[in-house]
Amino acid sequence: MKRNNLIPMVVLGLVVQLLYACAGTTSIARVHPEPVQGLVDCAQCHTDRWANLNHRAPDFLAKHGVWGGTRAACASCHQESFCADCHAHKDDLKPSDKYKDAPERALPHRGDYLNQHKIDGRIDPASCLKCHGRQNNEGCKRCHR
């Protein structure tokens, strides 16, 4: 590696360290200080931006993708496995099949999804692509060869 390549890297490293030292924010709590249960409405305690995270709201599922950009906030209550239940690399079982004991959860593909997927795939195929476009799609090959 040439010395003139090394200098910018060292400078970049120092700048990053300087920026880090100057930021001075406190990290989001890794564990939510109060235990919560079920579908929570964060506004019951929060008055700040987290008050918007009403898990019972009809549009919560649609919005959670953008809130997911602040993963640390989700991780205060949810473990990584919670995300992987739906956002799987590959999985034979539908999330709703794994959790039939939790019908109140907004899990995708409840009921007879073999027939319904033809309808959903027609009305909004973009909603399929987010999870099945490039992963968790080995099962598609049985019919879509």
Added chain:
Amino acid sequence: MKSHDSWSPPPAGFPTLFRLVGGVTAACALLVAAPALAETTLVSATSTTLFRIGHGDFQDSKNIDTAYEYLRLSVSRSFKDGDSLSLLAGGWLRGDLADKSANDRFTDADLQYGYLSYQRGRNNQVLNAGRQLVTEGVATERMDGLYLRSDLPAGFGAALFLGSPVVTEPNFKADNLVFGGRFTHTQANYYTLGVSALKSYQDSTRYREEEGIDLWLHPVRGVDVTGRSSYNSITEGWMEHSYRASYTPLTQLRLFANLDSINYRDYFFRVTTSALSFTNRLIDPNEKMLALGGGASFAPTDSLTVSADYRHYDYDIAGAADYYGGKLGFANPKYLSCGVAVHRMDGAADRLRYLEYRAYAAKSIGKADLALDLIDVRYDSTLATNQVKDAFTASAAVTYRWSDQLSFGGDLDYSHNPDFDNEVRGLLKLSYAFEAKRAAEGGAK
């Protein structure tokens, strides 16, 4: 010692492997051998064993007797300065005891995630190494690689990632290198704005190049707007605009609206399954979809919610459709959760005219949890549904919580639908959770 000028790189392929193995080994060593620095160590593991019995969805799957084992592991060490080091891993194994249940294989397995995470107590700084899900603006990627994020001064924040995409490739080859990042500015009381980019290669060929903006606005109490727009630099077109707004004028009342615009040519540009590719004409590259919707929900008590929603789908090529309905839900996690919902799909195509009903209930009685779920879809026309008028599914589940660690139960599922006259399936479930906490002084808590 060689000078920097005379330094030459090791053989190709060596540095990456060496750094990866070295990094993981160093992190593992730090995780295991840092008791002097650690304040607490928390180890938790979850095992869920499932046994599925019944008939499969396809003609080549006659009798399904399949065992699954889902394992999740978390080892986390917290340090006195607020930092923590964690090892997180999760995956599953499958074994078929009768016919093949999926993907033409009797056995299968997958590592869903497995990474080391170092989190600082300040600046939300995170360094992850391993298989992980990255969600940063245009990127919602599962990859084997490195992820770094940190708050910066004046409300700015930055995230960078680099790795190999973890994808499945039933029909088409995917990319093998992905990298990108997101730069944000946050004013905690008002907004978070982000710009992000992602680039990937299949060997030396440009595979994906996406840029986007995302926002989370909450300028006044009760108003909340989220959204993102994504641009495809290879096809040179906007892939998606997706925005949602909600307004809560009263604690009990919530109004919401949404807008989604998809350009199929740009959005479905890179997929690995023919089900979503342009090759088999299921997806028309010239199609554009605009979906507009909204609704309201009213919660007269903490537990009860009534909601109504409407969504209009408009296409350049296919006919339009409307989806609307309502839901009544009751949720008290200690006693009972239940709800009923009715929705109507009104579209130009036969397949898009139906009524959808759902009723569910989940109740705890002592150490037992009971759940019932009924779903029925009644089609106006049977032309597209094998002359079958409706698709009905009923499922009942029972779980017994033996202790905080151990629970077991099962569910039974009955379906009558356009693909099966009668289908009955069962699933047995055994869950075991283990957790141990050790403080710095060495005593288990």
